[in-house]
Amino acid sequence: MKRALRDGYELNDDSLRIDREAVHRYSSEESYWAKGRPRAVQDELIENAARVVGLHEGHQVGFSRTLSDGHAQSYLADVYVLDEHRGLGLGVELVRFSVDEGPFVKTKWFLHTADAHDLYRRFGFAEPSDRALER
């Protein structure tokens, strides 16, 4: 599925449209969570994802990756918008499309973030209860 945004931006979950080199460049060089991630690992993460979303404007300027069992639980990862395209509301639309407009909208969602809590709070994400553990 895809959704056109203003100013020529488009969200698209066709994995064949993902620019893997661009995702690898951002993830391995600029992100704070996957510095140094090898290209082969990044490719495998995309192949094994339940859904990947690209934000395009001619070329790819944003991305998200979702892990899901399809019915009960989903995890949102690798969300980014390239620096020069930030502050235009694209990150909000990327998360909306990834979570609320995808096939896993009814599952329980999880994610980790260093500092973008308020972005995700808009979509109902909140600090977990004391029932949640992580390893």
Ligand SMILES: CC(C)(COP(=O)(O)OP(=O)(O)OC[C@H]1O[C@@H](n2cnc3c(N)ncnc32)[C@H](O)[C@@H]1OP(=O)(O)O)[C@@H](O)C(=O)NCCC(=O)NCCS
């Ligand atoms: C986070 C990110 C995807 C947001 O993209 P964006 O296109 O700039 O976001 P938007 O323009 O849609 O605005 C996001 C909203 O969330 C808010 N926000 C909260 N925490 C934020 C953060 N750490 N970074 C950016 N926005 C944040 C913004 O203030 C904004 O709210 P507003 O509309 O009331 O001003 C982008 O800044 C990014 O790629 N950052 C680096 C990678 C990253 O941290 N990814 C998230 C990993 S969990």
